[in-house]
Amino acid sequence: MSLEIEQLANAIASNVAIYKQHLSSHGIPAPSHSELPPEGPITLPPNVENARQAALEASHELHDLLSGSVGHIMNAAQRSTRIMVLHFIHTYKIGYNLKWGSRTTFNDIADLANLDVDDTKRMLRLAMTEHLFTEPENGIVMHTAASYELARNHLLSAWVGITTQENWSPMLRITEAMGKYPGSEEPLESAYVLAHGVKEDAFKVWEKDPARITQFSNAMAFLHAGSGFQPAEALSGFAQDTGVFVDVGGSKGHVSIQLARTYPKWKFIVQDSKQTVQLAREEIPDDVREQVSFQVHDFWTEQPVKDADVYFFKTIFHDWSDKYSIKLLRALIPSLKQGAKVIIADVCIPPKGAVSQYKEQWMRGLDIVMKCFTNARERDYDGWASLFEKADARFRFLGVRTPLGSKASFIEAEWNSHVGIINGN
Known part of the structure; x- marks a missing residue:
């Protein structure tokens, strides 16, 4: 294993160097949680994009190996909490009116969203472990690059809405649906129907709700713009x-x-x-x-x-x-x-x-x-x-x-x- 993790570490270092050199030579800031992110995707030449992808793939594998077999399984909890905090931020539009570099407080955020201040503080401090918002001083809240991107990009916000409001709860019912309807090809026997308690497929449900169909359309626009398509x-x-x-x-x-x-x-x-x-x-x-x-x-x-x-x-x-x-x-x-x-x-x-x-x-x-x-x-x-x-x-x-x-x-x-x-x- 030691040789394998060393190879992965070397692959990360060499490919990150290619990526960073390109950014530097073109005056593009290196990725940062604390710097204002550029608007829109950065287009990279194929060799640089391949290096970026290779670094991501190697870091993913290295993380899993270093976590160990038990840690690898327990890391699943971290994935669910990321969805949870995104759901919270999107639902209450936390920070959507906060400008880059501006400061606010947990109290002000809670008041604006009509939430309990302690609940708000606990959720946002969890979000901060995912690099969503930062607390530079006790009780002071500011944007990170990720939370600001969510606040300013309404198409990204729509995608988060679809993921957290429409798709998350069915994931918790898929095992049940597979047992109840083995091999089903029917939309009305899906985990979505079980989770949302509806009697029509999702598209028909959304078409009757202007807010939901608009959110879906905007989420699709986001995916079309950023998927490499x-x-x-x-x-x-x-x-x-x-x-x-x-x-x-x-x-x-x-x-x-x-x-x-x-x-x-x-x-x-x-x-x-x-x-x-x-x-x-x-x-x-x-x-x-x-x-x-x-x-x-x-x-x-x-x-x-x-x-x-x-x-x-x-x-x-x-x-x-x-x-x-x-x-x-x-x-x-x-x-x-x-x-x-x-x-x-x-x-x-x-x-x-x-x-x-x-x-x-x-x-x-x-x-x-x-x-x-x-x-x-x-x-x-x-x-x-x-x-x-x-x-x-x-x-x-x-x-x-x-x-x-x-x-x-x-x-x-x-x-x-x-x-x-x-x-x-």
Whole structure:
């Protein structure tokens, strides 16, 4: 073990040196809990981003080894307390009105949120162990980089809201749900339904609540902006310089708006619920208003846009089990022309051992979160190929491509109307 931990320590040191040298040479401040964080993500060249990721992976493994087998298990409690303090901060908007460098007190925070001061102090001092806020003097509270980012970034705040208010409680019921409904593909037999006591799937629940659907839309905007996802790659390899792109379940058009700026001769139609489309039409940037339009559409019903070149789904299929994902694909069929492409931007789980445990943990964790949510799943290469095959033999699976630095992959199929055999009804 001593050799292994030494190798990990050396890997951390060498890769951090590459990362730090790049930051220094470009005048970018090194990461700090006490310095004002830059707005927006820092774009790194591939070799530097690879070094940063390698340092993260090695530090993750080193931490687990140094914790020991018992400590490794007991560290699970720390993960749950981080969710707990984020839930507290987000619920009461702690520090959301506090400027960078300003000072406040536990008493003032408690009064503003109508909370007990001792409860507030205990929760925030726990949060401080997660580098959320700091106490430079007894009773004085100031922002750290992380707490300030949460306060100023409303999209990040929305993601925290979805994580803590919608997803956390179902995680505590997933074991029960698996025992009660073994192998279920039904959304109404999910841990989410058990935890929230609802009689509809989460999306239908949210659509009836403007605050919840807005929070979800903003959380998706945050994930699209910060996941390393590269929208322009969706049309990579297309020989044609013009076409029609249907963004099914595209929320407020985050992907289509970016694509429109890269492909000015393409037309983009973004489809979503009535509430989301109304918000999207109010927020559409002027420079793409002529290129990007919005349409109310329930993707369980027949696709209304006929003969488009691309039907695109960003993080839609991972919300649904195979049974319902096949239904989604079949709803497209009456509208598909020969050669039309179905492009899905979603996670493709690599073969076991192909990536580090650090990366695989994120993917496997997301897989079970989706199981909690609607009895859905993340899929590997064979799972994606099987989905198209089961939907209809006229879908020709083209494979999976993952752009460098992206967490999402592009899963593609082409419609071949000349194949005469249809699987299923």
